[in-house]
Amino acid sequence: MSEGTRKINGTPATKPRFTLRQLTKGGAYRIQHWFEHPEVERFLGPPRWIHRNLQLMDRWPGLSSDGMTVLRSHGWLVLNEAAQPVACIGGNVFSNWTPYHGATLGQAVLPDGVPPRSMDLFFVVDPRLWNRGLGRELIAFTMNHELVADVDTFFTSIDEANTAGLHCFGAVGFLPIIPRPSPEGIWYFRCDAEKDRGLRFPPACLEGYSQVSWRGRPEGGRDD
Numbered sequence: 001m002s003e004g005t006r007k008i009n010g011t012p013a014t015k016p017r018f019t020l021r022q023l024t025k026g027g028a029y030r031i032q033h034w035f036e037h038p039e040v041e042r043f044l045g046p047p048r049w050i051h052r053n054l055q056l057m058d059r060w061p062g063l064s065s066d067g068m069t070v071l072r073s074h075g076w077l078v079l080n081e082a083a084q085p086v087a088c089i090g091g092n093v094f095s096n097w098t099p100y101h102g103a104t105l106g107q108a109v110l111p112d113g114v115p116p117r118s119m120d121l122f123f124v125v126d127p128r129l130w131n132r133g134l135g136r137e138l139i140a141f142t143m144n145h146e147l148v149a150d151v152d153t154f155f156t157s158i159d160e161a162n163t164a165g166l167h168c169f170g171a172v173g174f175l176p177i178i179p180r181p182s183p184e185g186i187w188y189f190r191c192d193a194e195k196d197r198g199l200r201f202p203p204a205c206l207e208g209y210s211q212v213s214w215r216g217r218p219e220g221g222r223d224d
């Protein structure tokens with residue numbers, strides 16, 4: 001099967017329009033100007049953020065704290081059919097769960113009793129391409145990619161002022177771990193594999209998928 005292509009309900013998926021390319025020093029230089037945009041700078045960091053993150057990707061694997069271990073650290077440029085970078089996505093894959101702020105908010109056990117292998121995501125879309133549906137499509141594309149096929153649960157954290165980020169991850173099916181932001185104003189989200197549907201993660205990019213809004217949940221989310 002070609003990169004990122006999966007069979008859904010026995011029907012071969014169409015060839016993806018995007019590919020994931022390992023983030024390198026050269027790649028980081030190609031996209032550093034995205035971080036000059038005030039919103040990217042505010043919610044992720046200034047241009048040096050991407051270079052620093054790339055350095056840390058070499059150092060994180062093997063580190064353990066609070067009973068969780070970083071198994072591997074990913075960073076990818078998402079390339080379009082013209083091999084141009086349109087987004088950057090990545091994060092750490094943890095052996096079991098993802099605690100935030102020293103608390104085991106993300107700790108959970110799957111119905112089969114197995115602690116989930118988890119990944120926390122960072123994500124940025126080229127600011128020139130915002131608000132065209134690319135963000136939600138690329139999150140779903142990455143979550144269903146064979147490179148993260150072992151991941152049961154994805155996490156992300158979004159500033160309460162980051163309307164686009166909240167909408168984007170909500171549109172893919174992320175739900176708040178607890179139904180309120182932290183005292184620092186951060187929403188912590190999770191999205192679990194849907195193994196019983198034969199899908200790994202909600203394919204928000206596929207026609208017919210009914211979107212779940214994190215705001216639309218009466219309980220506002222789940223308390224694990």
Ligand SMILES: CC(C)(COP(=O)(O)OP(=O)(O)OC[C@H]1O[C@@H](n2cnc3c(N)ncnc32)[C@H](O)[C@@H]1OP(=O)(O)O)[C@@H](O)C(=O)NCCC(=O)NCCS
Nearest residue numbers: 043123124125130131132133134135136164165167168171
């Ligand atoms: C968050 C981000 C990835 C969204 O990318 P995008 O390609 O614009 O996302 P989409 O076009 O798929 O839009 C997804 C949703 O966000 C909404 N949205 C996009 N930009 C918005 C904005 N500026 N204000 C309010 N809503 C916005 C869209 O309407 C859509 O909502 P809907 O599903 O309810 O209709 C992009 O804004 C970004 O890179 N931001 C900076 C980095 C960041 O904040 N990352 C998240 C934390 S890791």
